[in-house]
Amino acid sequence: MYNKEMQHLGEERSVIRELFDYGSLRKQAVGSENVFDFSIGNPSVPAPAFVQEEIRRLIDTVPPEALHGYTPAAGAPEARKAVADYIEREFGAPMSEDLVYMTCGASASLAIITAALYEEGDEFVVLAPFFPEYRVFVEGAGATLVVAPTDERFHPDFHALEQVITRRTKAVILNSPNNPTGAVISGEELKTLAVLLEKKSAEKGEPIFLIADEPYRELVYGVTVPFPMNYYRDTVVCYSFSKSLSLAGERIGYVAVSPKCREAKSLFAAVCGAGRRLGYVCAPALFQRVCAAALGRVSDVGKYRENRDILYDFLTKTGYECMPPEGAFYLFVKALEPDAVAFSERAKKHELLLVPSDSFGVTGYVRISYCVSRATIERSLPAFRDLYEEYHPRSC
């Protein structure tokens, strides 16, 4: 009677969402201050004051029928121009407003670019651990997801990557700063990746695309995120303002096709066509204008850094194993037993909600979203200690 695959996708709660909902119930039961919900990546730092000021300014100065009316499908011309100018100014990469497509956030960007690129038999390569919805979008387009492992620092393992990139590969999806590990790819690594993709493209006789999924670009702690278009020709950047401006619910981002892409104009047409087919008429009009005006501004990353430092220091001193995250707002911590799901269940008894790594494509870890209040971080520390001691009882 219905599409069983869609029904399954709707019923199969994402593990993250399931934990989040469990947390809501627990908070009702034992008080919200006693539950340490590290499940979801919902920014806890408010949008910059400028965002609210700009909304007020637009409401006060632009007639509502113009402010809230349809924009062209690819976006309001002033928003597309602002994004292109920002990319040129900030990264020194040539960019054209004609190749900027405003979207309803990063997931929309990814669903659109995979549909725009897909041809029969295509594979899309991701580096594990990876954002679980990549599988949904890639398989939704009709393609196959191929997973390449990373090294012990969760950086690209180029040897492993080389093995899985074939003539069937349409694109490699790169997510840096990374969800769930916080790893940030270096300029040197991007250079190596570009050489590999150039070689594999030549073998294929067609470009293999680099899809750079960059919602965490500005959330970094002392490192610089290299801009992929400056390293590899056939690059498409998928961006979202969800995290940088703490606007996750407003669904606003963009797809930017590098002007150096082969047949960039045709690829951009396919992006527009995919947006149309998936039912995206235009990105939300008010926030297109707000974000265009706010380009370059970022929510207070210092707050996330404080959380990261407190939690990372405490956990590693306690005995947990964890790479220091260079960006995003996640810690990827080794579970204290091989089965991360069992470990996550045991953590729940301490009111710690940690996402097991299995749905990210690796086993034996949990993801901690530290985009919570500092008070939650501080109150959670004894629970983390207790959990550790459950596995490593102190000799009396």
Add this chain to the structure above:
Amino acid sequence: MYNKEMQHLGEERSVIRELFDYGSLRKQAVGSENVFDFSIGNPSVPAPAFVQEEIRRLIDTVPPEALHGYTPAAGAPEARKAVADYIEREFGAPMSEDLVYMTCGASASLAIITAALYEEGDEFVVLAPFFPEYRVFVEGAGATLVVAPTDERFHPDFHALEQVITRRTKAVILNSPNNPTGAVISGEELKTLAVLLEKKSAEKGEPIFLIADEPYRELVYGVTVPFPMNYYRDTVVCYSFSKSLSLAGERIGYVAVSPKCREAKSLFAAVCGAGRRLGYVCAPALFQRVCAAALGRVSDVGKYRENRDILYDFLTKTGYECMPPEGAFYLFVKALEPDAVAFSERAKKHELLLVPSDSFGVTGYVRISYCVSRATIERSLPAFRDLYEEYHPRSC
């Protein structure tokens, strides 16, 4: 290198959008007051003052990280409840907030429901003339679009409809008030449709769904729009606030699955799964709250009625043939030659931008979107007269 179908969908400008862009260029060339752009359905009446007030109130009272954060995928609980309560109160139809899914507007709703329902070999039936994007969404889901003609008043021709509904039919899409004709289905007609669908469902051994696409529900002139859930069990309503609140660019609407639907919960899960697959994380958070608070409010329909009356009276007195529209903001006028595209081209010489009916699935008509300023309506009248006289020269 890319998906050719998506590229084609992106390059094949919709006729409406092409005329609209032509109009923008003409306005630059000859002055915007001299171009009569009736191409697009972008509301000209501002959103009710309440909308701007509610945005200000939310900005002033809700912390930004809560206001702009993710909502659950199906929508903010308060928005879903407000919609369910409104449907119960306004239409006396039983409704559950658990069956309301907030969307990024009507196109998203339609892309989602067709994907949620689609099984191999399915057909979706539309009544011509119909909104051209129906074809994009139905074919995008993998299904076949089947077109049934309507009668001379553009109301259902039940005999013709009966011929095309078969065991392959998954759903009938009903758009009342109608784009492009302004026709509104009556309660009697809905009863007849329900009997027909019951009979055909029994023959099929599975429900045939009624998808009620209702963005123009409140835009009516002296008639009442019957609520389909009160007539037919297996009904899904696709609603948008684009027209009723003049928020077309903000992309906000909902899918409501009737609790009387067979396996309503599973169908709702498929709706959630389709939303996830198409990249919709949640509907825009701020406008979910604004629209929940504004339920039942409508932009000033009186302005559209004035436009309708002036234009309809003038055109019919001049000699044009046209049914009086009962709702929406379109006039569907017989072209003065059999080829509507040629007629539309000739109208352009008078700076009249009229959409030929071919892409709506019928020949020989043009659509006039009268959601423009009254001044544009009044200034356009001599051009309509001149166009008519070109086809019917007065004897001197």
